[in-house]
Amino acid sequence: MAAMPEEQHANSYFVREIEKRDGSVLKMYQCSKGDVGCVVWDAAIVLSKYLETEQFCSSQTWSSKKAVELGAGTGVVGIMAASLGANVTVTDLEDLLPLLELNIRENQNLISTGSITAKVLKWGEDVTDFLPHPDYILMADCIYYEQSVQPLVETLKALSGPETCIICCYEQRTVGVNPEVERRFFELLLQDFESEKVPAERQDPEFNSPDIHILRLRHRPS
Numbered sequence: 624m625a626a627m628p629e630e631q632h633a634n635s636y637f638v639r640e641i642e643k644r645d646g647s648v649l650k651m652y653q654c655s656k657g658d659v660g661c662v663v664w665d666a667a668i669v670l671s672k673y674l675e676t677e678q679f680c681s682s683q684t685w686s687s688k689k690a691v692e693l694g695a696g697t698g699v700v701g702i703m704a705a706s707l708g709a710n711v712t713v714t715d716l717e718d719l720l721p722l723l724e725l726n727i728r729e730n731q732n733l734i735s736t737g738s739i740t741a742k743v744l745k746w747g748e749d750v751t752d753f754l755p756h757p758d759y760i761l762m763a764d765c766i767y768y769e770q771s772v773q774p775l776v777e778t779l780k781a782l783s784g785p786e787t788c789i790i791c792c793y794e795q796r797t798v799g800v801n802p803e804v805e806r807r808f809f810e811l812l813l814q815d816f817e818s819e820k821v822p823a824e825r826q827d828p829e830f831n832s833p834d835i836h837i838l839r840l841r842h843r844p845s
């Protein structure tokens with residue numbers, strides 16, 4: 624453990640291990656206390672494992688691809704993409720930056736040809752720092768908060784170029800405001816983007832679920 628007192632580590636963090644297809648293991652630090660971004664959500668596991676499927680990797684390579692992850696939380700999705708060779712920027716609110724940086728340090732040994740950095744990006748704010756447009760925008764479990772729907776769609780529009788593929792993974796929830804938040808998000812998003820659902824048989828055979836969906840989205844040609 625670099626740059627963190629053992630005691631603080633023992634009291635505040637717990638680790639989730641995610642095994643890659645090649646047998647190496649991502650070690651994701653999660654916080655015992657904190658906001659929703661402090662733990663690895665199931666949608667992030669499903670998306671991470673999809674990124675390394677043969678289906679995905681045989682049709683495109685991660686090598687030298689530029690990816691930006693939104694609402695990265697612990698950063699597991701971005702770290703997986705970087706370990707597969709992508710040049711990744713993981714982003715979240717300022718509070719999550721220390722956790723993202725910790726997880727990057729702890730998994731740096733799995734990143735050889737790719738690269739990864741963590742930056743603050745609050746949805747709806749200026750994205751100039753993240754241009755030129757990335758090849759991929761990755762997002763897991765980011766559709767859950769009423770007030771964030773419009774800023775999130777604005778960020779997706781501003782960050783996407785004609786060649787950008789957004790890979791959006793979300794857990795469909797049926798309680799409270801969740802169905803309405805989802806409905807509103809897709810209503811806004813699909814005004815400008817074409818969406819294609821990734822069927823279960825193209826996802827990881829073990830890490831998939833009927834409640835968790837993966838969509839590939841592209842900006843409609845104007």
Ligand SMILES: C[S@@+](CC[C@H](N)C(=O)[O-])C[C@H]1O[C@@H](n2cnc3c(N)ncnc32)[C@H](O)[C@@H]1O
Nearest residue numbers: 659660663664667694695696716745746763764
């Ligand atoms: C449910 S968590 C998902 C975290 C991670 N992607 C995962 O699936 O494990 C939602 C993430 O979105 C981030 N988030 C929420 N509102 C945001 C905003 N306005 N701008 C940027 N990030 C935001 C949160 O900080 C949190 O990390």
